[in-house]
Every structure is written in C-alpha cells, then in structure tokens.
Amino acid sequence: MAILDIVTYPEEILLKPTKPIEKFDERLKKLAQDMIETMNAAPGVGLAANQVNVGLQIGVISLAEDRKTNSENKEYLTFANPKIIEGTNEVMSREGCLSLPNFCEEVPRFEKITVEFLDTNNKIQRMKLQGLPAIAFQHELDHLNGITLLNRISKLKVRLYKKELMKKG
Numbered sequence: 001m002a003i004l005d006i007v008t009y010p011e012e013i014l015l016k017p018t019k020p021i022e023k024f025d026e027r028l029k030k031l032a033q034d035m036i037e038t039m040n041a042a043p044g045v046g047l048a049a050n051q052v053n054v055g056l057q058i059g060v061i062s063l064a065e066d067r068k069t070n071s072e073n074k075e076y077l078t079f080a081n082p083k084i085i086e087g088t089n090e091v092m093s094r095e096g097c098l099s100l101p102n103f104c105e106e107v108p109r110f111e112k113i114t115v116e117f118l119d120t121n122n123k124i125q126r127m128k129l130q131g132l133p134a135i136a137f138q139h140e141l142d143h144l145n146g147i148t149l150l151n152r153i154s155k156l157k158v159r160l161y162k163k164e165l166m167k168k169g
Helices: 026-041 132-144 154-169
Strands: 046-048 056-060 076-097 100-118 124-130
Touching: 026 046, 026 056, 026 076, 046 132, 056 132, 076 124, 076 132, 100 132, 100 154, 124 132
Parallel strands: none
Antiparallel strands: 046 056, 056 076, 076 100, 100 124
C-alpha cells in the first residue's frame, strides 16, 4: 500500500466529472486500498479518486460514526459508479475537505440516504447510510461529479477563500 498525493483546489481534475468504471480489477482494488491509507494518513473520513489525480468514479469512506475512532478498528466502504436513490432529513453539516486545506463550511446534506454502487467484487449493491457515513458519501459523490464545497456555498465565501489562496500562493 502507498500514501498518495492529494490534489488541491483549483486543480482541474477536481472540477470535472469523473468517468464510470467497467469493473474493479486488481489495479483498481489496489488504488482503493491506497486511497483508504491516504485518507487515514491525512486524516479524513472520505476520499474520491479525483482527489488523488485519478479521473474515475471510485470513492472510499469510513463507516465509523465518530471521526476519532481508531483507524485500526474502522470499517470502510469502497464504491464505484455511485448513485443516491433516496435521501431524507436534510441537515446542515459542517464539512472540511482534504482538497480545500484550512476550509470548513456548513452545507445542506441528507442525514439518511439509500445508495447504489458497484462494489470491489463487481456486484451492484444497495445500502442505507446515516449520520457521518451518509454525509461523507454525499461529499465524495459530489467530488466524483466535479463538485466541491465551493459550489455549495455563497459566492462571497468563495471569493474570500480564493483571496486567501492567492495570499498564500
């Protein structure tokens, strides 16, 4: 396994929809394992393939309900070609992003979702998620569709963030 480089905004790969995969082969299974290791090292609760410079619809999330759960005991969900079938109970979620360093903002998300995706055994799965895993799944699905947190907040907050980036860069 390897820790991959995480690309940051405004890298173009973060702003374009990713491509669906046909099937999980050994190369993509290794990518998913590397993504889990990268996510834990960062530390984060989810990671999309385009965040590690791969333009494919693959994501990983921690299924732990608590961000502070010891990474050795966490369960993970690896998914490809994800879809939300149903979402209920919209809440405001305070989110950060590994590709938007030093940025947190509240965005609306469903607290409970039913999702469909291709698993690493190339089977279509349907699953219910709630709480932090549901929010992380929605965040990573946004990434796979070329959407960042900046697309979900006011233009004023986006301008302020970009101004901060220019000062640092």
